[in-house]
Amino acid sequence: MAETFTTQIRVRWGEVDAQGVVFNPNYFVYADVAATEFFRAAGVMTDTYPDMGQSYVVDARASFRASARFDDLMDIEVSVPRIGRSSYELRVDIRRGEELLTEVSLTYVRAVNGKSEALSEPYREMLARVSSAG
DSSP, rough: OOOSSEEEOOOOOOOOOOTBBBBBHHHHHHHHHHHHHHHHHHTTTTOOOOOOOEEEEEEEEEEEEOOOOOEEEEEEEEEEEEEEEEEEEEEEEEETTTTTEEEEEEEEEETTTEEEEOHHHHHHHHHTTBOOOO
């Protein structure tokens, strides 16, 4: 896997507001779709990482730079800028061509039985392979 994973999403009519631009909360939906595809490509959606536990988003932030509109084709790039003991961050950049539309940061914590627990070594290694933090 490359340092940055990319997938594409096309803006649907139901995602735009009365001004014809994407309604802001939808950028978190796009980030979630891209994160799911990132994990699928990394093998997490299979039996590759059975000791993964559950990961929960504990912080989500977005910086809006420009607006997407109906039928725009967006490239959504996912990278891993930080890996901690029991948490990690996904950085999701949403672009239309070369133009950066939105930057999303998602912080996940691994938890087992409702308590944070260290990331497993295989899972940490998978994240490090695609991490700009290494």
